[in-house]
Amino acid sequence: MSVDPSAIPNFGGQSGKQGQPQQANKPAGPIMPNPELVKQLLDRMKLKHTVDKSGDVLAPWKHYRVYFMFRGEERQRILTVRTFYDRAYTVDDKPRLLQAADEWNHSTLWPKVYTHTSDDGTVRLVGDFQLLLGAGVGFDHFVASVVSWVRAAGEFDKWLVDRFGLAKDDEEAPEEAAGDAAGDAEAGGGADGAREGREDGTGS
Template structure:
């Protein structure tokens, strides 16, 4: 036994293991019949009626991420009640985490995020299942959110 901990065998690709890219996500979305575009920041985006979901690779392709921006806008004064609603989701679910972000003009928005480390590669099946699960989670959160906002006295309808 040496002094160094064992390192993952990411240098030795295994059979069936891929290094995914945006083209692969596009193919998955096409199979799911989900329209997508590439934005100017190099992200692959899908647009839904009340939110936009962006797929990215961060950290030199080591991390696969999906971030959703919801078409609901709040004031800074709404943040305490909004955080209480989002905390409920974060406590009760795994995978997709939600938080607030504040624009320079003081507008508060809701963002959801899911990430997974793919530095050692993944199988095509794992990657497709993860992408599909994240699409479903973004929609599930949207459906969950409206009634919770109303109960908290916040605007429940997207703009």
Template structure:
């Protein structure tokens, strides 16, 4: 099966035309997601556990298939790498609640990470899921996955602005004059 490139937003570069996908429902798999990420011109890797991941500078998005048969689920989960001090957890929770009230995806939550001998930090995780075991429309799968990826990117930008972390991001994007 192949993806109709006209159904994918162009994130830069030219896309080669391909035949449209099947008319009926499909059960997506990792190869289909790889093809979609390639057409979106997004770098991706398969981790040690066999999950497909697309890394960005401050977060990683995983494309995972879990379950079997009719209960198989496709999950797009984003782990935001920016650690937050445990003392800021209430502020992070307020921001996450605000995002979840305003948007459909990704739904975001916090994870408290206790490192042995180190500081306790709070990280944010975003997630969207689709039941795929009985098959889904290829067009629906593609548009949902693309929307979820874009929303994961937008959430990172929104959180940085919402928490006033813009200076941190701006300073990390400037070249080092001493280098």
């Protein structure tokens, strides 16, 4: 995935005299991000998205999906951007998954990746970003952060494909469309259960 932050139009109204370039009327002070602002930003990034049954914004890709979850109240409010990678592994694969996660977490800033094991023994990877909103955050900082986090979620997926030699498997498998966003949200591929069970952001 390639997303250029400079290519994303500024939010808000515009002002300017006729015949002169218009300047975006961005917020002068801190803002309090919410799901609507996230959806506007995803629209400007031309990314498909929907809202799941819990009210969280969801952006799906072929092999992973990114959730934007707002939790907490007032100065303790936190935005968690959580990525669920849909490729399924077995418990026998867990040692190499943990080794790969350690390698990634040691060498990169985000996402921080951990494993989630379902009741049926299926193991999947989850990536996390956390932003404490407190009394508000800078508009430009929020936009740049979300763009960087979305890009990084895709970069980890590509890194894992190279790390485990999955590219050939993808080429040989029947092509699968990303599908309708709402349908992806309902299907979940095990991710919804992990999301509901991992609100504290810890691994398993």
